[in-house]
Amino acid sequence: MLEMAKRGVTGRAVLLGLLLIPVNVFWVTVVEVKWYSLDGSCLPLFVTPVFILFLLVSLNLLARRLLPRFALSRGELLVVYIMVALSETLAGHDMLQNLMGTIIHPYRFATPENRWEHLFFHYLPPWLTLPLEKDHPVIKGFYEGNTNLYDPDIYRPWLKPLAAWSALIFTLIFMMLCLNVLIRRQWTVNERLTYPIIQLPLELTREEGVSFFRNKVMWAGFATAFVLGALGGLHHLYPFIPAVNVKQTDLRPYLTTRPWNAIRRLTVSFYPFMIGLAFFLPLDLSFSCWFFFVVRLAQIVLGALMGWDRGVDFPYLNEQGAGSWLALALMAIVGMRPYWPKILQALLRWDSPVDREEPMRYRWAVLGFWAGAAFVLWFSWRAGMSLLVGSIFFTLYLLLSLAMTRVRAELGTPHEIYFVNPRRIMTVVAGSEAFSNQDLSMMSFYYWFNRCYRCHPMPNQLEAFKMAESANISSRRLLGVFLLATLFSMVVTYWANLHLCYAEGATAKCRGFKSWLGWESFNQLASWLQAPQEVLPAPITALSAAFLFTVVCQTMRRRFLWWPFHPAGYALAVSFAMDYFWFAVFVAWLIKAVILRYGGMRLYRQAMPFFLGAILGDYTIGSLWAIIGPAANVLTYKIFI
Numbered sequence: 001m002l003e004m005a006k007r008g009v010t011g012r013a014v015l016l017g018l019l020l021i022p023v024n025v026f027w028v029t030v031v032e033v034k035w036y037s038l039d040g041s042c043l044p045l046f047v048t049p050v051f052i053l054f055l056l057v058s059l060n061l062l063a064r065r066l067l068p069r070f071a072l073s074r075g076e077l078l079v080v081y082i083m084v085a086l087s088e089t090l091a092g093h094d095m096l097q098n099l100m101g102t103i104i105h106p107y108r109f110a111t112p113e114n115r116w117e118h119l120f121f122h123y124l125p126p127w128l129t130l131p132l133e134k135d136h137p138v139i140k141g142f143y144e145g146n147t148n149l150y151d152p153d154i155y156r157p158w159l160k161p162l163a164a165w166s167a168l169i170f171t172l173i174f175m176m177l178c179l180n181v182l183i184r185r186q187w188t189v190n191e192r193l194t195y196p197i198i199q200l201p202l203e204l205t206r207e208e209g210v211s212f213f214r215n216k217v218m219w220a221g222f223a224t225a226f227v228l229g230a231l232g233g234l235h236h237l238y239p240f241i242p243a244v245n246v247k248q249t250d251l252r253p254y255l256t257t258r259p260w261n262a263i264r265r266l267t268v269s270f271y272p273f274m275i276g277l278a279f280f281l282p283l284d285l286s287f288s289c290w291f292f293f294v295v296r297l298a299q300i301v302l303g304a305l306m307g308w309d310r311g312v313d314f315p316y317l318n319e320q321g322a323g324s325w326l327a328l329a330l331m332a333i334v335g336m337r338p339y340w341p342k343i344l345q346a347l348l349r350w351d352s353p354v355d356r357e358e359p360m361r362y363r364w365a366v367l368g369f370w371a372g373a374a375f376v377l378w379f380s381w382r383a384g385m386s387l388l389v390g391s392i393f394f395t396l397y398l399l400l401s402l403a404m405t406r407v408r409a410e411l412g413t414p415h416e417i418y419f420v421n422p423r424r425i426m427t428v429v430a431g432s433e434a435f436s437n438q439d440l441s442m443m444s445f446y447y448w449f450n451r452c453y454r455c456h457p458m459p460n461q462l463e464a465f466k467m468a469e470s471a472n473i474s475s476r477r478l479l480g481v482f483l484l485a486t487l488f489s490m491v492v493t494y495w496a497n498l499h500l501c502y503a504e505g506a507t508a509k510c511r512g513f514k515s516w517l518g519w520e521s522f523n524q525l526a527s528w529l530q531a532p533q534e535v536l537p538a539p540i541t542a543l544s545a546a547f548l549f550t551v552v553c554q555t556m557r558r559r560f561l562w563w564p565f566h567p568a569g570y571a572l573a574v575s576f577a578m579d580y581f582w583f584a585v586f587v588a589w590l591i592k593a594v595i596l597r598y599g600g601m602r603l604y605r606q607a608m609p610f611f612l613g614a615i616l617g618d619y620t621i622g623s624l625w626a627i628i629g630p631a632a633n634v635l636t637y638k639i640f641i
Contacts, residue, residue: 008073008074008075008076008077008078008079008468008471008472008473008474008478009075009079009473009474009477009478009480009481010076010079012072012076013072013075013076013077013079013080014079014083014481014484016072016076016080017079017080017082017083017084017481017485018083018484018485018488020052020080020083020084021083021084021087021485021488021489021492022492022496023052024048024049024052024084024087024088024091025087025088025090025091025489025492025493025496026492026496027048027626027627028040028041028048028088028091028092029091029097029493029496029497029500030496030500030630031626031629031630032092032093032097032512033097033497033500033501033510033512033513034500034504034509034510034511034512034630035511035512035626035629035630035635036511036512037625037626037629037630037635037636037637037638038622038623038625038626038638038639038640039093039638039640039641040088040092040619040622040623040626040640041088041091041092041093041094041454041455042092042093042094042454042455042640042641043273043414043454043640044197044277044408044412044413044414044459045197045200045273045277045615046085046088046092046455047619047622047623047626047639048084048088048623048626049081049084049085049088050200050201050204050615050616050619051619051620051623052081052084053077053080053081053084053201053204053205054204054616054619054620056072056077056080056081057077057204057205057213060072060077061213074205074206074207074471075471075472075473077205078201078202078205078467078468078471078473079473079478079481081201081205081467082464082467082468082478082481082485083481083485085460085464086457086460086461086464086482086485086486086489087485087488087489087492087493088455089455089456089457089460089489090169090457090486090489090490090493091489091492091493091496092454092455093452093454093455094449094451094452094453094454094455094456095169095449095455095457095493096169096490096493096494096497097497097512097514098448098449098451098514098517099165099448099449100497100498100501100506100513100514101448101506101513101514101515101516101517101518102445102447102448102517102518102521103128103129103130103161103165104129104130104132104139104142105515105517105518105519105521105522106120106121106124106129106518106522107129107130107131107132107133107134107139108134108139108143109134109515109518109519110134114523114526115526115530116522116526119525119526119529119530120437120441120522120525120526120529123384123437123438123441123442124441124445125382125383125384127160127161127164128161128164128165128383128445129161130157130158130161132157137153137154138153138154138157138158141154141502142498142501142502142505142506143501143505143506143507143508144505144507144508145501145502145503145504145505145506145508145509146503146505147502147503148502149498149499149502149503154502155498158494158498162494164379166490167375167379168376168379169449169490170486170487170490171372171375171376171379172372172376172449173457173486174368174372174483175368175369175372175373175376175398176398176401176457176458176461177359177368177461177479177482177483178360178365178366178368178369178372179365179369179398179401179402179458180405180458180461180462180465181358181359181360181362181365182343182362182365182366182369183336183402183405183462184358184359184462184465185339185355185358186336186338186339187406187409187410187462188409188462188465188466188469190338190339191335193409193410194280194410194412195408195409195412195463195466196277196280196281196411196412197277197408197412197459197463198463198466198467198470199280199612200612200615200616201467202467202470202471203609203612204616205471212609212612215609215613217606217607217609217610217613218609218610218612218613218616219613220610220613221276221609221610221611221612221613221614221616221617222613222614222616222617222620223613223617224272224613224614224617225272225273225276225613225614225615225616225617225618225621226617226618226620226621228243228244228246228272228618229272229617229618229621229622229625229637229639230621231243231244232244232245232246232247232637232639233621233625233636233637235637236636236637237634237636237637246269246270246271246272247269247271247639247640247641248267248268248269248580248641249267249268249269250266250267251266251267251268252264252265252266258304258305259301259302259303259304259305260301260304261304262300262301262303262304262309263297263300263301264300265579266297267579267580267583268583269580269581269583269584270583270584270587271580271581271584271618271639271640272614272615272617272618273614273615273618273619273622273639273640274580274581274584274585274588275584275587275588275591275611275614276588276611276612276613276614276615276618277412277413277588277615278413278581278584278585278587278588278589279588279591279592279607279608279611280412280608280611281411281412281413281585281588281589282411282566283589283592283593283596284557284564284565284566284569285411285413285566285568285569286569286585286586286588286589286592287564287565287566287569287589288564288565288566288567288568288569288570288573289413289569289572289573289578289581289582289585290573290578290582290583290585290586290589291565291569291573292565292569292570292572292573292574292578293573293578293582295573296315296317296573296574299314299315300315303315312538313539314538315542316538316539316542316543317574317575317576318419318420318424318575319428319539319540319542319543319546320542320543320545320546320574320575321417321419321420321546321571321574321575321576322420322424322425322428322543322546322575323542323543323544323545323546323547323548323550324546324547324549324550324567324570324571324574324575325399325400325403325404325417325420325571325575326396326399326400326403326425326547327546327547327548327550327551327554327567327571328403328406328407328550328567328568328571329399329400329402329403329406330399331550331551331554331567332402332403332406333402342354343362346361346362346363347362347363347366357475358475359465359475359476359478359479360476360479373394376390376394377390377391377394380393380394380442383442383445384438384439384441384442385438385439385442385443386436386438386439389426389435389439389443392422392426393422393423393426393443393446394422396421396422396425396426397421397422397450400417400420400421400422400450400453401453401456401458402458403571404417404453404456404458404459405456405458405459405462407568407571407572408459408462408463409459409462409463409466410568411566411568413568413572413577414454414572414577414581417452417453417571417572417575417576417577419451419452419576420575421447421450421451422443422446422450423443423444423446423447423450425543426443427528427533428536428539428540428543429535429540429543430535431532431533431534431535432528432532432533433532433533433534437529440525440528440529441525444521444522444524444525445521447517447520447521448517448521451517451520457486461482464478464482465478501513511635546570546574549570550567550570550571551567553565553566553567553570554567580640580641588611592604595607618639619639621639622638622639622640625637625638625639626638
C-alpha cells in the first residue's frame, strides 16, 4: 500500500480525479460558453485545474495535521491534477466547444441567399451531424433554449453523431499518446528539456506544499497579483473603485495616419500570470518573442508604406506562421536522430531494455499509432474524404501537434496559432481546385479541431509524463488513467454543453457559444465552391521563406553562442500567439535580464517564488471571480482578455 501511494496511481486518487472532472468540466463550460468570463483554457497552464490543486493541497495540509491517515501523497495529488487538466483539453476553448458550434450550424443558418443547402449539404455525412429542419425542436431548442434535454426525442438524435466524433477524437488522442511515448525519453532524459509549465504544480505539491506555502517571497507575489485582480473585479462591478489596468490597453487610437493605421491590432498588457510564466522562459526566447513581434509590425507598416497591401493579405502572416511551425516540426523529428537506433532496437528485440521503463513498449506504441492512423483514414474515407487528401491533412495536423508539443516542453510558452491549419496550408499551396468538392467539405467539417490549438491534448500528455517522473509515479499505470480520464471527460463535456445550450440557448443567452466558428467553416467552403481559390506565388513564397528562415535561425543558434534569436520566437510572433502577451513577455525578459546581470543565479533562484506566487495569485482571484459571477448571475471581471 505504501508503494502504491508512492507511485500515486491509487484507487482513491483515481476516484477523486473522476469526481472532480465533472466539477471542472461544468465550471469551464459555464464560464466559457455561457458567461465568457474566464478564458482559462486558452493559456498554456490551465487556470481552473491549478486552482483546484491549490485547494486540494491546502485541505491536504489540514488533513495531515488532523487526520494524517486520509492525507494524500504528492503522487496522488499530481494524479488528480493530471486527470483534471486532461479533462480541460477536451472541455476547453478549442476542442469540443468548437464541435458544438459546428455540428448543426449549417442546418440552422442556411438561407436562400447563402445557398448552403444547394452547395454542400449533400456532401456532409448524415451520421456526423443532425440533418434536420432549422425549426425542428432538436435544432431550435439547442439555439433558443428553454428545452428539456432529457426528453428522449431531444437527446436521442445526438447519440449517433457524438459517438462517431468520439471515436475519431479518441483515436487521435491515442495516436498522440503513442507519439509521446516514442519521444518522451529523448526529450525528457537525453535532452533534459525543462518543461517550465509544470513548475507551479510541482512546487505546490513538493513536500505536500509545506516549503512553498511558508515562503514569504511567494506570498508577496501572490498578494500582488491577487490584489490587482481583486481591485480590477471590484472596479468592473463598481466603477467608482479605482483599479490598475493590467489588461490590454489599445494603442490604435494613437495610430491614425497611414502607414501606421495599417496595424490592425496593437495593445500593451501587464498580465501578472503572463509575466510570471514568461519569467521562466529562456532569455533568448523571451527576447525573440517580443522582438519578432515588433518585426511583424514593421512588415505591416512597410507594406502599407510601399502599397504592397492593397487588395492582398501582405505580409502573409498566416503563411509565415505555417512555414515556421512546419520547420519546427521537421527539426524536432531530425533532432531525434540519435535516438532512432534505440527505437529500432526496441522494435526488433523483444527483450530490449531500452523501453522497459516507458509507459508502453515501443512496438506497441508504433503499432498503436499506425492502427490509429488506419482507423482515422478509414473514418475520413467513409465520410467522403479521399485517402490521399486524408493522409496529407492528418500528416500536417500531427506535424503541427508535434511542433507545439516540442515548444511547450522546451520553452513553456503560449501557442495561440490562429489560422495555421491543414485546410489553409493545403489550399494555399495547391489551390482549392486541386481538391474535390467532397474533400473541401470534409476539410471544412474537420475545421473545428484544428482552427487553433490552445488546449491541445498532446503537450499536456507529455507534461503529465514529466510530472510523473518527477514524483516517482508509475507511468504505465498512468497510461490507463489517461485513457479513462479522456473517455469520461468526453461524455461529461458533451453533457455539459448540451445541458447548458438547451437550458439557456446557444445563441440566446450563451455569450461564449462559438457560432462564429461555424460561419468560418462554411462561409469559406461556400466561397471555394462558387469561386475557386487560385494558386498565388506570394503566399507560397512567404511560407517557403519562413520555413527557410526558421531552419537558418535554428542552425545559427546551435553553431554560434552569440546568436540572439530563437526560431520558436519567430513562429510564435507571426502566428498571433504574442498578440495579447508581447509586452508582458518584454517586461518579464527585462526583469530577468537585469536580475541575472546584476544578481546572478543566486538572485534568480531567490526571485523564482515571487513569480510562481504571481501566477498562483492571479489564477486564484480569476477563479474566485469565475465562481462569484455565475453564483450571483452577473458578468464579472476576467483576468485574461
